[in-house]
Amino acid sequence: MVQIIKGNIIFTDTPNKFEILNDSYIIYEDGIILDVVTDLEDKYYDIDIDDYGNSIIIPGFYDLHVHSGQYSQCGVGLDLPLLKWLKKYTYESEIRCEDPVYARKLYEKFSRDLLSYGTLGAVVFSTTSYEATEILFEEFIRTGIRGYIGMVEMERNAPEYILKDLDYAMDMIESLINEYSSNKLVKSIITPRFAPTSTREGLKRLGALAKKYKVPVQSHLDESEEEVEWVRSLYGKDYAMVYDEFGLYGDSPTLMAHGVYMTDNEIELTRDKGVILVHCPDSNINLSSGIMHSKELIEKGVRIGLGTDMAGGHKLFMGEVMVRAIQLSKLLTLQDGMKSEPLSLAESFYMATVVGGGFFGKLGKIKKGYEMDCLIIDDDEINKEIYSLEDRLSKFIYIGDDRWIKKRFVSGVDLY
Amino acid sequence: MVQIIKGNIIFTDTPNKFEILNDSYIIYEDGIILDVVTDLEDKYYDIDIDDYGNSIIIPGFYDLHVHSGQYSQCGVGLDLPLLKWLKKYTYESEIRCEDPVYARKLYEKFSRDLLSYGTLGAVVFSTTSYEATEILFEEFIRTGIRGYIGMVEMERNAPEYILKDLDYAMDMIESLINEYSSNKLVKSIITPRFAPTSTREGLKRLGALAKKYKVPVQSHLDESEEEVEWVRSLYGKDYAMVYDEFGLYGDSPTLMAHGVYMTDNEIELTRDKGVILVHCPDSNINLSSGIMHSKELIEKGVRIGLGTDMAGGHKLFMGEVMVRAIQLSKLLTLQDGMKSEPLSLAESFYMATVVGGGFFGKLGKIKKGYEMDCLIIDDDEINKEIYSLEDRLSKFIYIGDDRWIKKRFVSGVDLY
Numbered sequence: 152m153v154q155i156i157k158g159n160i161i162f163t164d165t166p167n168k169f170e171i172l173n174d175s176y177i178i179y180e181d182g183i184i185l186d187v188v189t190d191l192e193d194k195y196y197d198i199d200i201d202d203y204g205n206s207i208i209i210p211g212f213y214d215l216h217v218h219s220g221q222y223s224q225c226g227v228g229l230d231l232p233l234l235k236w237l238k239k240y241t242y243e244s245e246i247r248c249e250d251p252v253y254a255r256k257l258y259e260k261f262s263r264d265l266l267s268y269g270t271l272g273a274v275v276f277s278t279t280s281y282e283a284t285e286i287l288f289e290e291f292i293r294t295g296i297r298g299y300i301g302m303v304e305m306e307r308n309a310p311e312y313i314l315k316d317l318d319y320a321m322d323m324i325e326s327l328i329n330e331y332s333s334n335k336l337v338k339s340i341i342t343p344r345f346a347p348t349s350t351r352e353g354l355k356r357l358g359a360l361a362k363k364y365k366v367p368v369q370s371h372l373d374e375s376e377e378e379v380e381w382v383r384s385l386y387g388k389d390y391a392m393v394y395d396e397f398g399l400y401g402d403s404p405t406l407m408a409h410g411v412y413m414t415d416n417e418i419e420l421t422r423d424k425g426v427i428l429v430h431c432p433d434s435n436i437n438l439s440s441g442i443m444h445s446k447e448l449i450e451k452g453v454r455i456g457l458g459t460d461m462a463g464g465h466k467l468f469m470g471e472v473m474v475r476a477i478q479l480s481k482l483l484t485l486q487d488g489m490k491s492e493p494l495s496l497a498e499s500f501y502m503a504t505v506v507g508g509g510f511f512g513k514l515g516k517i518k519k520g521y522e523m524d525c526l527i528i529d530d531d532e533i534n535k536e537i538y539s540l541e542d543r544l545s546k547f548i549y550i551g552d553d554r555w556i557k558k559r560f561v562s563g564v565d566l567y
Numbered sequence: 568m569v570q571i572i573k574g575n576i577i578f579t580d581t582p583n584k585f586e587i588l589n590d591s592y593i594i595y596e597d598g599i600i601l602d603v604v605t606d607l608e609d610k611y612y613d614i615d616i617d618d619y620g621n622s623i624i625i626p627g628f629y630d631l632h633v634h635s636g637q638y639s640q641c642g643v644g645l646d647l648p649l650l651k652w653l654k655k656y657t658y659e660s661e662i663r664c665e666d667p668v669y670a671r672k673l674y675e676k677f678s679r680d681l682l683s684y685g686t687l688g689a690v691v692f693s694t695t696s697y698e699a700t701e702i703l704f705e706e707f708i709r710t711g712i713r714g715y716i717g718m719v720e721m722e723r724n725a726p727e728y729i730l731k732d733l734d735y736a737m738d739m740i741e742s743l744i745n746e747y748s749s750n751k752l753v754k755s756i757i758t759p760r761f762a763p764t765s766t767r768e769g770l771k772r773l774g775a776l777a778k779k780y781k782v783p784v785q786s787h788l789d790e791s792e793e794e795v796e797w798v799r800s801l802y803g804k805d806y807a808m809v810y811d812e813f814g815l816y817g818d819s820p821t822l823m824a825h826g827v828y829m830t831d832n833e834i835e836l837t838r839d840k841g842v843i844l845v846h847c848p849d850s851n852i853n854l855s856s857g858i859m860h861s862k863e864l865i866e867k868g869v870r871i872g873l874g875t876d877m878a879g880g881h882k883l884f885m886g887e888v889m890v891r892a893i894q895l896s897k898l899l900t901l902q903d904g905m906k907s908e909p910l911s912l913a914e915s916f917y918m919a920t921v922v923g924g925g926f927f928g929k930l931g932k933i934k935k936g937y938e939m940d941c942l943i944i945d946d947d948e949i950n951k952e953i954y955s956l957e958d959r960l961s962k963f964i965y966i967g968d969d970r971w972i973k974k975r976f977v978s979g980v981d982l983y
Contacts, residue, residue: 223949226965227958229893230911247953257949436894439901439909465890465965474881477645478852482898485855493855495646533639533673537663542643549642549881552968 153180154563155195158203158527159540160187162210162517163501166449169541172517176200177208179523182562186519205535206557207528207544210515211271212469213297213507216369216408216429216458219287220245220278222261224462233375233438241462242313248283258287262294267553268468269526271561272297272511274369274406274429274458276342279303279315281323288327291337295566297511297524301342301369302327304357308347317353321360328364336562338366341403345371346382346393358398367510368399372407372417372428375440379412391417391426401426404510408458409434410448411441422452427510429456430502432475434463442479446494456506457499470548473499496545527558569596570979571611574619574943575956576603578626578933579917582865585957588933592616593624595939598978602935621951622973623944623960626931627687628885629713629923632785632824632845632874635703636661636694638677640878649791649854657878658729664699674703678710683969684884685942687977688713688927690785690822690845690874692758695719695731697739704743707753711982713927713940717758717785718743720773724763733769737776744780752978754782757819761787762798762809774814783926784815788823788833788844791856795828807833807842817842820926824874825850826864827857838868843926845872846918848891850879858895862910872922873915886964889915912961943974 160172178185178195191200224244228236248254265273273291277284277300284302291298304320305313328339341361343349349357361368373379373390386393391407394400400407401424410428413421421428430443445455457472458464464472473496480493508515514522528547535543547555559566576588594601594611607616640660644652664670681689693700693716700718707714720736721729744755757777759765765773777784789795789806802809807823810816816823817840826844829837837844846859861871873888874880880888889912896909924931930938944963954962963971975982 223953226962226967227954228961229965260947260949433894436897439897439905441901442898467966478849481852481855482858485857489855531676533676537639538643545644546642549645550883551642 153178153185153195153198155191155198156201156203156208158206158208160208160517161540161544163497163505164516164518166498166501167495169497169544171540173540177517177523177525179563182523182564184517184519184521184523187517203527207530207540207547208517209526209528209544210504210508210517211524211526211559211561212269212503213456213511213515214265214270214273214459214469215406215427215456215507215510216431217273217461218276219258219261220248220276220283221462223247223257225467226465227462229437229465236438238310242310244462245278246313248278249280251282251286254280254283254286258290262290262296264467266294266296266559266566267556269553269556269559270296270467270469271524271559272508272514274299274340274510275301276344276369277302279305279313279320281327284327288331288337292334295561295564296336297561298337299340299367299369300337301340303342303344304353305344305348306350306353317350317356321356325360328360328366332364341366341368341399343370343399346390347378347385354394354397354399358402361403362398365403367404367406369406369408370394370399372410373412374409375438376412389414389417391420395420395424400424406456406510408460409440409443411435411443413448418448418451418453425454427454427456427506429458430476431458431460431464432472432479433465434460436479437465438463442483444483445476446480446483446491454506455502456510457503468552469503470551473503473548476502496548500548523560523563525560526556528555529557530555569594569601569611569614571607571614572617572619572624574622574624576624576933577956577960579913579921580932580934582914582917583911585913585960587956589956593933593939593941595979598939598980600933600935600937600939603933619943623946623956623963624933625942625944625960626920626924626933627940627942627975627977628685628919629872629927629931630681630686630689630875630885631822631843631872631923631926632847633689633877634692635674635677636664636692636699637878639663639673641883642881643878645853645881652854654726658726660878661694662729664694665696667698667702670696670699670702674706678706678712680883682710682712682975682982683972685969685972685975686712686883686885687940687975688924688930690715690756690926691717692760692785693718695721695729695736697743700743704747704753708750711977711980712752713977714753715756715783715785716753717756719758719760720769721760721764722766722769733766733772737772741776744776744782748780757782757784757815759786759815762806763794763801767813770810770813770815774818777819778814781819783820783822785822785824786810786815788826789828790825791854792828805830805833807836811836811840816840822872822926824876825856825859827851827859829864834864834867834869841870843870843872843922845874846892847874847876847880848888848895849881850876852895853881854879858899860899861892862896862899862907870922871918872926873919884968885919886967889919889964892918912964916964939976939979941976942972944971945973946971
C-alpha cells in the first residue's frame with residue numbers, strides 16, 4: 152500500500168553537504184521509498200498524508216560498534232586505566248549476562264533505548280554467552296530495529312570465567328547464523344573480540360565460517376599503542392594483516408572499530424579491501440587511547456562510520472558521537488596549526504547515516520529506491536522562528552535527545 | 568522550622584575524594600544545614616522526615632560562566648571559525664534580546680532549564696541591553712535559583728549596533744547594582760565583555776564601581792592565541808595585567824573564563840589574588856581555542872570552577888562539562904606520554920560544586936553550617952542493584968540528564 156508523509160526533509164547525499172527539501176513528500180510502499188517530491192502528483196489525491204508540519208525528517212542513525220553486555224556499565228569507572236577498567240567492570244558486566252533473567256532485563260532496555268535515541272540499526276558485540284546472544288536477537292526483533300549481532304569469540308588472554316571452548320563457540324555461532332539467516336532486519340556477524348583473545352586456529356575457523364555463509368565480520372583494530380604492540384608480539388605483523396591472513400579483513404563486509412594507530416600499509420589495505428573503520432571518539436578519550444585521524448583517513452579514501460562503543464563510550468545518542476568526532480577533529484586541526492580542515496557537521500552526519508546505513512543495505516538517504524527508515528524531529532518554538540532548517544538540525548545533533556524524536560520509521564513501519 | 572530529609576549523601580569535602588554517607592539525615596532550618604547524621608537523635612522524634620529511600624543526595628551545581636543572550640543559539644553554527652560565528656550568530660542572538668517580548672520568553676526558558684538540569688546558581692553575562700538584563704533578574708528570582716548577573720559593558724571593536732555609550736552603560740549598571748543589592752539570591756556582577764571591547768576609561772570606571780559597591784567582577788581571559796595577541800597589541804601587556812591595572816583582577820571576588828594561554832606571571836597573579844578561573848571545555852574545543860591545563864594550574868595553586876559558556880559550549884547540564892573537563896585532561900596526559908595524572912571524577916565534581924558554590928557563599932558541601940542547596944537523584948533499578956553509590960553518581964554525571972533529578976532545593980526551599 153502506498154503511503155505518504157510530509158515535512159522538511161534533510162539528509163546528506165555526498166559527504167560534505169546537506170540536501171534540503173522544505174515541505175516535501177516521501178512516497179513509499181512496502182518499506183521502499185518510491186519518490187521524494189515537493190509537489191505531489193494528482194494520482195495520489197486519494198491517499199491520506201501524514202503531515203508533520205514544520206517538523207524535520209531525517210534518516211535514522213546507525214551505530215556500528217556497541218557492546219550490549221556492557222550497557223549497564225555506561226559512565227562507570229572511567230577514572231580507571233583500561234586494563235583495570237576491563238577487569239573490575241567490563242568482564243564482570245559481561246559475565247553477568249550469563250544469567251538469562253538479567254540479560255533479558257538489560258537487553259530489553261538496551262534495544263528500547265537504541266530505538267528511543269533514533270538508532271535504527273546497531274552492530275553489536277554481545278558476549279561469549281550463547282543464551283544471552285539469543286535473548287539479544289529476540290529483543291532486537293521485538294523492538295523492530297535492525298541489527299548485526301555477534302556472539303563474541305574469545306579463548307585466551309582474559310579471565311578464565313569469560314572464555315569459551317573454541318569448538319563449543321564455533322557450534323553456537325554457526326547455529327545463530329542459521330537460526331536468523333532469513334530474518335529481514337536482524338542477522339549474525341562474525342565477532343572475534345580482538346586478535347589477542349583468539350588463537351590462530353580460532354581466527355582461521357571464524358574466517359572460514361564467514362566465507363561459508365557470506366556473513367560479515369567485526370572486530371577491534373589499532374585502538375591503543377600498548378595493544379598494537381601486543382598484537383605485534385603475538386603475531387609478528389601489523390594488526391590488520393593478522394585479520395587479513397585469516398580471511399577476516401574485507402573478504403566479506405567488515406567493520407573494524409577504532410583505527411587510531413594505523414600504519415600506511417594498513418591504511419592502504421583498508422581502503423583497497425573496502426573495510427569500514429568505526430570511529431568511537433568518546434571511547435578513545437575516556438580510555439585515553441588517542442585521537443583517530445578521521446579526516447585524513449577519509450581523504451585517503453577510507454570509509455569511516457561512527458560507533459558509541461558503549462561502555463568505553465558512555466552516550467547512546469549518535470548525535471553525541473557526531474559532535475565528539477567533530478570536536479576531536481578540531482583538536483587535531485589545532486595541533487597542526489589550523490592547516491587542515493576539521494570534520495564538518497555534514498560529514499559527521501554522513502558517517503552516522505550514509506556510511507552507517509550502508510552497512511545494513513540501501514539506507515541512510517531519503518531518496519527514491521532507498522529503504523524507508525527515518526526520524527521525525529520536533530524542536531522548540533524559539534528555534535523554529537529564528538533558525539534555518541540546517542541550523543535546527545545542528546541544534547538537534549548538538550543538544551537534542553530522545554525527547555526531540557517524535558517518530559521512528561524502520562522499513563516503512565512506524566515503531567512505538 | 569527544623570526540617571529533615573533522608574537519603575544516600577555524597578559530596579566532596581576535599582578535591583580528590585568523595586564523602587559518602589549511606590542512609591543519612593540532613594537536618595536544616597531557615598536554609599542552613601544544622602547537622603548531617605547517620606543516626607538521628609531522639610529529640611527529632613516528632614519531625615516528619617522526607618525519606619528519599621535509595622536515592623542519592625548531592626550538592627547543586629554552579630555554572631560560573633554562561634551567556635544568557637546566546638541561549639537560543641546553543642548548538643548552532645559551530646562549523647564556523649570564531650570570528651564568523653560571532654558575527655553571523657552571536658551578536659545577532661544578543662541584539663535580539665533588545666525585544667523585551669523575546670527576552671522574556673528566552674530568559675524564562677533559560678532560568679527554568681538551568682534549574683531543571685540541577686544548576687542552582689549561575690554567573691551570567693546578560694547582553695548590553697539594560698531592559699533585557701532586568702528581565703533576566705526577574706526570571707531568576709521567579710525561578711528561585713541563585714545568580715550573579717552582569718549587564719555587559721562594551722564600547723568598541725564589535726558591530727556598532729550592539730555597543731552602548733559608556734556613560735549610559737555605567738548609569739544602568741550602577742542602577743542594577745542598587746536595585747538588587749538586598750536580594751538574597753540574585754545580585755549584580757561587573758561585566759566587561761573582554762579587554763578588547765572596553766576602553767581604558769571603561770575598564771577604569773568599572774573597576775571603581777566594583778570597589779565602590781564591593782561587587783564581584785567577571786570577564787574573559789586568555790581564550791585563544793589570536794585574542795591574546797590582540798590584547799597585547801592594544802594594551803602592551805599580559806592580559807590579566809590589563810584587568811589588574813584597573814582594579815578588575817581579584818580586588819573583589821573575580822571570575823575569569825577560559826585561561827587557556829596563561830603566562831607564568833599571570834598564573835602567579837591569579838593564584839596570589841585568588842581569582843577563580845572558569846574552565847569551559849566544550850566551548851574551548853567547539854571554537855578551536857585550545858585545551859586549558861586545568862590539572863597543572865590546580866597543582867600550582869589556582870582555583871578553577873566550571874562553566875558551560877553557552878553558546879560557545881552547547882550543553883547546559885554541568886555533568887557534561889565535568890565529563891568534558893576530564894576528557895580534555897586525559898588528552899593532555901596522553902600528549903605528555905601518560906606522565907601526568909588526569910582530572911578525576913571527584914576533582915571535576917569538586918570544581919562544579921565546591922568551587923562553583925563557594926563563589927555564591929557557604930555552598931557546595933552537605934555539611935553542618937553550609938547552606939541547604941541540594942539535588943535528589945534517582946537512577947534506574949539495574950544500577951541500584953549492581954553499583955556502589957560512587958558508581959551510581961558517576962553514571963548520573965556521565966549519562967544523566969534533567970529526568971534523573973527528582974528534587975531541587977535552594978536555601979532549603981524545594982523548588983518545582
